[in-house]
Amino acid sequence: MSDFFSLYSHEFVRVACCVPRTKVADTAYNLAETLKLAAQGDKVRAAVMVFPELGLSSYSIDDLLLQDALLDEVEASIAEVVAASRKLFPVLIVGAPLRVASRLYNCAVAIHRGRILGVVPKIYLPNYREFYEKRHFVSGANVNRDEIELAGQSVPFGNNLLFQAQGLAFSFHVEICEDVWVPIPPSSHAAMAGAEVLVNLSASNITIGKAEARRLLCGSQSMRAIAAYAYSAAGPGESTTDLAWDGHAAVYELGDQLVESTRFEKDSTLVHADVDLGRIRQERLRYGGYADCAQEERERVDRFRRISFAFEPPKNKVALERAIERFPYVPSDPAKLRDNCYEAYNIQVQGLAQRLQSSRTENAIIGVSGGLDSTHALIVTCRAMDRLGLSRKNIFAYTMPGFGTSDKTHKNAWRLMKALGVTADEIDIKPAATQMLADIGHPFAKGKKVYDVTFENVQAGLRTDYLFRLANQHRGLVVGTGDLSELGLGWCTYGVGDHMSHYNPNGSVSKTLIQHLIRFVAASGDVDEETAGILHDILNTEISPELIPAGAGGAIQSTEQSVGPYALQDFNLFYLTRLGYRPSKIAFLAWNAWHDVEKGAWPANLDGAARRAYSLAEIRHWLALFLRRFFT
Numbered sequence: 001m002s003d004f005f006s007l008y009s010h011e012f013v014r015v016a017c018c019v020p021r022t023k024v025a026d027t028a029y030n031l032a033e034t035l036k037l038a039a040q041g042d043k044v045r046a047a048v049m050v051f052p053e054l055g056l057s058s059y060s061i062d063d064l065l066l067q068d069a070l071l072d073e074v075e076a077s078i079a080e081v082v083a084a085s086r087k088l089f090p091v092l093i094v095g096a097p098l099r100v101a102s103r104l105y106n107c108a109v110a111i112h113r114g115r116i117l118g119v120v121p122k123i124y125l126p127n128y129r130e131f132y133e134k135r136h137f138v139s140g141a142n143v144n145r146d147e148i149e150l151a152g153q154s155v156p157f158g159n160n161l162l163f164q165a166q167g168l169a170f171s172f173h174v175e176i177c178e179d180v181w182v183p184i185p186p187s188s189h190a191a192m193a194g195a196e197v198l199v200n201l202s203a204s205n206i207t208i209g210k211a212e213a214r215r216l217l218c219g220s221q222s223m224r225a226i227a228a229y230a231y232s233a234a235g236p237g238e239s240t241t242d243l244a245w246d247g248h249a250a251v252y253e254l255g256d257q258l259v260e261s262t263r264f265e266k267d268s269t270l271v272h273a274d275v276d277l278g279r280i281r282q283e284r285l286r287y288g289g290y291a292d293c294a295q296e297e298r299e300r301v302d303r304f305r306r307i308s309f310a311f312e313p314p315k316n317k318v319a320l321e322r323a324i325e326r327f328p329y330v331p332s333d334p335a336k337l338r339d340n341c342y343e344a345y346n347i348q349v350q351g352l353a354q355r356l357q358s359s360r361t362e363n364a365i366i367g368v369s370g371g372l373d374s375t376h377a378l379i380v381t382c383r384a385m386d387r388l389g390l391s392r393k394n395i396f397a398y399t400m401p402g403f404g405t406s407d408k409t410h411k412n413a414w415r416l417m418k419a420l421g422v423t424a425d426e427i428d429i430k431p432a433a434t435q436m437l438a439d440i441g442h443p444f445a446k447g448k449k450v451y452d453v454t455f456e457n458v459q460a461g462l463r464t465d466y467l468f469r470l471a472n473q474h475r476g477l478v479v480g481t482g483d484l485s486e487l488g489l490g491w492c493t494y495g496v497g498d499h500m501s502h503y504n505p506n507g508s509v510s511k512t513l514i515q516h517l518i519r520f521v522a523a524s525g526d527v528d529e530e531t532a533g534i535l536h537d538i539l540n541t542e543i544s545p546e547l548i549p550a551g552a553g554g555a556i557q558s559t560e561q562s563v564g565p566y567a568l569q570d571f572n573l574f575y576l577t578r579l580g581y582r583p584s585k586i587a588f589l590a591w592n593a594w595h596d597v598e599k600g601a602w603p604a605n606l607d608g609a610a611r612r613a614y615s616l617a618e619i620r621h622w623l624a625l626f627l628r629r630f631f632t
Contacts, residue, residue, distance in 0.1 A: 007320040008047075008313040010585045011278035013170050014321075015197060015230045016046035016090070017249035019261060020268045022058040022237035027073040030056050033268050034077075034094060035084050042088045045318045046272050047168070047311070050199045050249075052234040053095040053122075053177050054106060056081075059203035060239035065097050065104065065136045074098070078109055078116075079151040086114035089314060091163075093174060095201045100148050100157065103138040108174045108201045109150070110163060117163055118156040118307050119148060122176035123186055130205065130243060133178075146305075159186060162195050162304040165311035170277055172197040177204060177233075180217055191225035192294035193304040196280050198225060204233040205243035211263065214248060223255030226283045226290055228275040236266050251275065254283060258322065274322040282579045323600055324593040327567065328574040329513040332601035341520035344513065345380070348505040353384040355503045356477060362390055363476030365467050368397045368417055368424075369546065370409030373506055375416060375538050376514050377481040379521050380505045382420050395422040396474050400429045400466065402459040404546040406556055412538050419531040429462045436462070456547040460493035464500055471502070480504025485511035488573045489563045490629045491545075510573065511566040515539060519605055563629065564622035568594070568614060572626045583623060590619045 002009035018041070020033035034051060041049040053059055056077045057070060064070055074096050085092055091112040098107045098119065105121035121140030125133040140159040148157040164171045173190035180187065180200050187198040198221065204214065214231065222229035228251065235247020249261040251273035258273035284290050294301050331337045356364065364381050368374045378397060385392050399413035417424035436458050438445035444455055471478045480501025486492045487507070492499040506514065518539055522532040543566070548557040560566060571590055575581045581589075593600065594614040602611055614622075 002313070003317045004584070004588065005319065005591075006313070006317045007274050007322075008168060008318055010588045011276065011281070012274045012320065012322070013048070013168070013197065013277055014044065014046045014272055014274050014318065015199075015228065015251055016041045016044070016049045016270055016272035017230050017232040017251060017259075017261065018049055018051045018268070018270045019232060019235040019247040019249050019265070020051065020055060021235065021266075022055065024058050024237070024239050025061045025064050025070055026058070027056060027070065027077050030058060031077040031080055034081065037268055037270050038081075038084065038088055038090065038092055040270050041090045041272070044272060045314050045316075046090045047165075047170070048172060048197060048199065048230070049090045049092050050201060050230045050232045051092070051094045052232050053108075053201040053203040054097060055095040055201070055234070057097055058238055059234050060241070060243060060245075063136070071097060071099055071104075075150065078111075081109075082111055082114055082116060082151050082153075085111045088113075091117070091165075091172075091311070093199055093201065095176070097137075098148075098150070101144060103142075104136060105140060106133065106137045106176060108176055110174060112309055112311070115309065116150055116153050116155040117309055118161040119150065120159060120161055120174040120176070121157070122179060123159050124178040124182050126178045126181075156305060156307055158305070160303050160305055162190055162193055162306050164194075164306050164308045166308055168311045168313040170197060170311075171195050172199055174199050174201070176200065177202040180221055185221060187221060187227075187229075188225055189297060189300045190304060191227045192290070192297060193301045195227065196277055197228045197230065197275060198222070199230045200232070202231060202233040203238075203245075204248065206246035206248070206263075207244075211246065211248055215250070215257065218250060219252045219255050219257060222252035226254060226287065227280055228253045235269070254279065272321070274320055276322075278581060278585060279579060282581075285580075320588075320592050322592075324589050326593045326600065327512050327570065327603055328578075329510040329570055330516050330603045332603050334604045337516060337603060338520070341513075341517050344509060345383075345517055345520060348380045348509070349383045349387060352380055352479065352503060352505050353387045356384060356388060359477060359502075361475070361477045363394045363396060363474050364479050365396050365471045365474060365476045366398070366479040367463055367467055367481065368399050368413045369405075369481075370399070370411070370413035370416070370538060371541065371546075372511070372514050372518065372538065372543065373483050373486075374413075374481040375535065376518050376521075377479055377504075377506055378416065378420065378422070379518070379527075381479050382422065383526070392421045393423050394476075396470060396476060397422045397424050398427055398466070398470065399424075400427045400463045402429050402433060402463075402547060403455075404544075404548045404550065404557055406544075406546060406550065408541060409546060412534060412541070415534050416531070416538070419528075419534055427466055429459060429466070432462055433458050451548040456545070457493045457497060459547050460498050460545075461496045464493070464496050464498060468496075468500075477502040481506055483511050483514055484508050485566055485570055485573060488577070488630055489569060489626065491559065491563050510570045511543070512570045516603065516605070564625055565614075567610075568619065568622045569626050572623055573630075576626075576630065583627060587616070587619055587623055590614070590623070591616050594619065
């Protein structure tokens with residue numbers, strides 16, 4: 001039975017990139033450093049470990065690569081790695097020069113549990129500027145056999161190997177250094193053939209600015225191939241007669257950098273990252289162009305040989321060591337949050353402005369409650385009018401107090417409408433609601449305190465009904481205010497209710513993001529100091545539909561007590577709708593994100609009570625409620 005708290009139970013795989021310290025042409029020393037790092041990788045339960053190009057011999061040895069004594073020692077070192085691997089958990093991928101049929105190849109050797117899974121020769125040999133690999137090596141495109149003898153085993157050989165783990169299911173492909181610098185890297189076709197983790201054994205000397213070029217190459221390849229990309233380059237100990245080495249290692253996933261080594265270290269280093277195979281698989285399912293491209297390239301894709309091997313997940317728990325954003329719609333990085341808010345806000349403004357223009361409508365009708373959603377929708381509407389060169393007086397904003405409207409939200413609605421310079425008015429819906437409740441024989445009309453869903457929806461429906469009739473009267477467009485989180489939770493009134501409008505700029509924006517969008521506007525300079533103060537006051541108000549009168553002691557109706565904390569429910573919404581994860585994985589990720597207040601970064605402007613932890617029991621409770629409300 002799998003351990004819920006282990007990353008290997010939820011389609012994650014740990015990948016390690018190693019930079020061993022080397023000594024030029026000292027195979028015994030290089031072997032010892034390789035095995036030392038292999039033991040470290042085994043301890044952290046990495047599934048795949050990537051070592052640098054020609055790591056067993058060292059890269060910068062020039063014509064020593066053609067010495068029989070050195071090549072014999074390299075082959076003996078491989079046999080030592082094979083023997084040591086029998087007691088190790090990870091797949092080890094090491095670099096070595098190998099003789100095959102009177103040719104010398106720059107190779108990657110994949111080893112697991114005493115078996116050489118395969119040997120992959122480098123295809124693209126750089127022979128420009130400081131590189132002259134063609135002096136020593138033959139290209140892996142020039143291969144005349146599918147198997148070779150190595151360390152007493154007959155092993156697959158070629159540039160068309162795709163390694164497929166069975167048990168803990170994952171697949172990987174190997175390429176070497178220059179292979180990723182060409183227009184169509186071998187890993188592109190391997191990914192279309194099914195490889196999920198792409199690894200690169202590199203030497204890659206350092207020049208000013210080259211590290212950023214590597215980041216661009218590896219990151220873009222992981223994004224284009226919809227895969228993880230693990231890169232490990234040569235480091236300390238390589239000869240500096242002609243070149244310098246920074247020991248650059250990193251892991252990327254769909255364009256995101258998961259981990260990067262500290263460069264220019266003096267000793268051997270290892271970094272690891274937990275790759276989300278489920279994310280890769282989901283993205284490949286969703287992106288139709290991926291399959292279409294594989295079909296177009298089928299001649300190259302179909303040539304891959306699948307090398308299967310048994311790989312059982314560890315029996316002990318392996319805790320996830322990956323940063324999980326608590327708020328997937330709201331990045332914790334301040335710069336990224338600012339950029340996201342800028343884009344989201346302008347998407348909303350542009351969308352509404354275009355709709356008004358396309359419908360030849362110059363007036364907008366909106367209900368303003370003094371809560372988060374209507375506040376932001378009103379701000380967006382004002383900016384849309386500004387963009388179109390229309391007066392904000394063309395916005396007919398109405399606050400419509402009902403039985404549960406608090407004095408604070410009522411006042412804030414009026415303060416906001418006046419501060420933004422719109423045409424403001426008020427319609428008290430209580431008389432009309434009382435009449436409707438009486439007409440349908442509801443107990444409330446007879447003086448009974450029955451605050452059921454009918455009582456609530458009569459008010460929500462009336463507000464929407466008024467807005468649409470006002471739109472008729474003013475020849476305008478009803479601007480919706482409900483957000484994505486409410487839609488996902490079914491926390492809206494279907495039919496003539498708050499899920500209806502002519503155009504809703506908030507329809508694809510989560511509640512947690514709307515809070516930060518309001519903060520963004522308040523700090524942007526788009527509004528004056530008085531308006532910014534009103535916005536912050538609204539942000540500090542309890543989220544409530546305000547449909548039920550306040551209880552004893554003035555306690556108002558709380559949305560989050562009914563549907564759960566939006567922080568958790570937006571987390572559930574994102575991973576269910578964006579990535580299609582199964583509930584067990586969503587709960588696992590939520591626990592990793594939320595169980596410890598001190599773990600991980602928080603978005604800016606969140607402090608105090610907003611920074612709290614959730615237990616697994618709470619996470620499961622609210623996830624179950626979310627799933628029930630979302631699917632039924």
